Amino acid sequence: MGNDFIHRYQIDYASFLEVWTKERGNWRVATVQATLLDPDSAAVQQAITAANARFVDAFKRGDAATLAANYTDDAVFMAPNMTAWEGHAAISQGFTGFVSQFGLVDARVATKDVILAGDYAIERGTYAWTLHPKTGTGADIVDNGKYLTVWGRQADGSWKIIRDINNSDRPGAM
Amino acid sequence: MNRALASAAFLAVAISACYARNVGGTSADSTAIVAAAAQYRQGWLNGDTAMALSVISDDVQLMLPGAPDVHGQAGARKVFVEEMTQYHIPALTVHRQELLLQGDHAIDIGTYEETMVPRKGATIYATGRYLVVWRREPGGWRMWRYMLNEFAPAAPTRATS
Numbered sequence: 001m002g003n004d005f006i007h008r009y010q011i012d013y014a015s016f017l018e019v020w021t022k023e024r025g026n027w028r029v030a031t032v033q034a035t036l037l038d039p040d041s042a043a044v045q046q047a048i049t050a051a052n053a054r055f056v057d058a059f060k061r062g063d064a065a066t067l068a069a070n071y072t073d074d075a076v077f078m079a080p081n082m083t084a085w086e087g088h089a090a091i092s093q094g095f096t097g098f099v100s101q102f103g104l105v106d107a108r109v110a111t112k113d114v115i116l117a118g119d120y121a122i123e124r125g126t127y128a129w130t131l132h133p134k135t136g137t138g139a140d141i142v143d144n145g146k147y148l149t150v151w152g153r154q155a156d157g158s159w160k161i162i163r164d165i166n167n168s169d170r171p172g173a174m
Numbered sequence: 175m176n177r178a179l180a181s182a183a184f185l186a187v188a189i190s191a192c193y194a195r196n197v198g199g200t201s202a203d204s205t206a207i208v209a210a211a212a213q214y215r216q217g218w219l220n221g222d223t224a225m226a227l228s229v230i231s232d233d234v235q236l237m238l239p240g241a242p243d244v245h246g247q248a249g250a251r252k253v254f255v256e257e258m259t260q261y262h263i264p265a266l267t268v269h270r271q272e273l274l275l276q277g278d279h280a281i282d283i284g285t286y287e288e289t290m291v292p293r294k295g296a297t298i299y300a301t302g303r304y305l306v307v308w309r310r311e312p313g314g315w316r317m318w319r320y321m322l323n324e325f326a327p328a329a330p331t332r333a334t335s
Contacts, residue, residue, distance in 0.1 A: 167324075
């Protein structure tokens, strides 16, 4: 709070962000940001939520092909501490390797917001999962973190991921 | 807070040196974003919190490794002050790989290398990648979503000279 605060609200197809500042004892609006919401945004968010559910389900089944199918041919997947997977072949290979090493015991993906920007939808969210190594005697890996995903509208109206980045909330995690 | 990663800033590379796609944007937009990124970087090199914050949206989400999201200017200010107090940043290099413009938003992706000199202890050399979503706001382009990845844990490395 202090000498400024942010007020956010939504009216029909527009969202507003006001920054209020205290000047000489009186509150004044310093800036206003209005963002027009695409009437389709609810449908887009629904499509992304459904795609995320399919993604988690495919992960649990170890279905690398379905995981990779979520991405466009020229997509880039960027996870910490490893080379980015660029393009369908690398993404497919990457997921194939990953699911051969780990089983997904539990996973939660929560979308925090989706903003439409032309033919892009920018999704921000969090994840929490437990990975079980398929070989050896290593302990399960428990992790939680956040992601930023850029979806691209496809010619058939569907949405696929074009850029995907994530990191862990845990210090020193993968 | 994770070690000084908020400071991974952006070098003002010529826009021609990166892959810029304008979809509903203009070269003027690209130029403005590159200039804003340069200002941000300079703020970190100078240890100037206000300069770095000047290109941060009031609605920013900082998504740094090893810590939960930080939201808004006030949260960003706290992170910046903490890190600028703890570290001097004498060198920042950023390789912008692409800048995808879509109307009032732009996706900025690249890698960074930075040198962080703590008040006490060994110099840290950190590397990683970033994805920043810029948003056109009153007064110019602002960083609205900011996520970093580390390539490897920043190691306590070579002795300073």
